[in-house]
Amino acid sequence: MCSLAAGNPASDLTDDPAAQARLLEQYLDRSLYGVGLAKPWADLQAEIAAGECHIEWHNDHLLRILDIACVEVVSPYGEVLIEERQEFSDGRIRRRNHTGVSEKLLLGESPLAAAKRAIREELGIHAELEFESLGQNSAEGMSLSYPGLNSRYYRHWFRVHIPPAFYQTHYVESQLSKKTFFVWTAVSG
Numbered sequence: 001m002c003s004l005a006a007g008n009p010a011s012d013l014t015d016d017p018a019a020q021a022r023l024l025e026q027y028l029d030r031s032l033y034g035v036g037l038a039k040p041w042a043d044l045q046a047e048i049a050a051g052e053c054h055i056e057w058h059n060d061h062l063l064r065i066l067d068i069a070c071v072e073v074v075s076p077y078g079e080v081l082i083e084e085r086q087e088f089s090d091g092r093i094r095r096r097n098h099t100g101v102s103e104k105l106l107l108g109e110s111p112l113a114a115a116k117r118a119i120r121e122e123l124g125i126h127a128e129l130e131f132e133s134l135g136q137n138s139a140e141g142m143s144l145s146y147p148g149l150n151s152r153y154y155r156h157w158f159r160v161h162i163p164p165a166f167y168q169t170h171y172v173e174s175q176l177s178k179k180t181f182f183v184w185t186a187v188s189g
Helices: 017-028 041-049 111-122
Strands: 054-060 060-074 079-090 093-099 101-102 133-141 148-161 170-176 180-183
Touching: 017 041, 017 054, 017 060, 060 111, 060 133, 079 101, 093 170, 101 111, 111 133, 111 170, 111 180
Parallel strands: 060 148
Antiparallel strands: 054 060, 060 079, 060 101, 079 093, 079 180, 133 148, 170 180
């Protein structure tokens, strides 16, 4: 569940997602959401409600903190899967070119469980696969998805090899507000 650190302008708020959403509305410009590369405001609201992030007041600004399971997906032919693009229901296209698939960890979820969920939800593969842990790293910066909101990402990296029976030339994840397209790329080396 998202929470707010004590000692900030909203120190009287609880972990109530609606109260946190009101705080974000005070500090973020909603007109920047749902245009260009930005996701709709409703996506940020849903992320908060689902407990996929933790919001803190940090050095005079809000900071979105989240853990992400990132999975490098390798084909039977040695190719690596990339998230090529997202197409929003309003026609906008966001080029990604991110390696593999990823999912935000839910409250209480382990990184490995989130990695397995990423393979099920994003690629539609419902099989027991072997995941190799590759370590962790973190990064912080302004979110392209949520303008005006700094984000700190704790990434948990995994690798999985897709058996031939589950290989497709491409994959598409369909959600209400967008479709995400995944394609294979040759590994240079």
